[in-house]
Amino acid sequence: MYVVYLLKCDNLSYVGMTNNIFKRIRQHNGEIKxxxxxxxxxxxxxxxxxxxxxxxxxxxxxxxxxxxxxxxGVRGRIKYLNDFLKNNNRWTSKSDIIKQQNLTYYLDTDYIDNFSYPTKELYMKGE
Structure with a gap:
């Protein structure tokens, strides 16, 4: 299984994908190469x-x-994703239909008001 993630640090954001989110976050934070x-x-x-x-x-x-x-930006990307999901059913013209992919959206509670799709709370807060 793979995940797509949106990271935040100060006023910056970063989008990536991986099959090991915990290792990847450690890499982004310089803990491992x-x-x-x-x-x-x-x-x-x-x-x-x-x-x-x-x-x-x-x-x-x-x-x-x-x-x-x-x-x-974080809010801009989350709003864009929300608007995109309302109006489109594929990530690209060649991708599978999004609703058939059985995806789960985990979202930081600080941004939940910008997203109208069912989510699960994200418990990986920064310090």
Missing amino acids: GGARYTSKREHWYPVLIIDGFQDMKSAMQCEWRLKRGKK
Whole structure:
């Protein structure tokens, strides 16, 4: 299974995908090697959104691509995702129908008012 995630640090945001979210966050925070260059200059990146349940890397990459095309910033990206899900049924023209992917959306409670889809609370708060 793969996940797509939205990380926050100060006023910055980062979108990525992985099959091991805990390891990937440690990489972004410089605890272990392998983080993205964009996140390497700062510490304390934490997830505000995790979309879980992608069956393969291709599907997760299609969602990641879509989220990177929207508005910037955490609130902007969450609002963009919410609006996108209301008006579209595929991440890309070649992807599977979103509702058939059985995805779960985990969202930080600070941003729940910007999202109208069923979510589960995200318990990975930054310090």
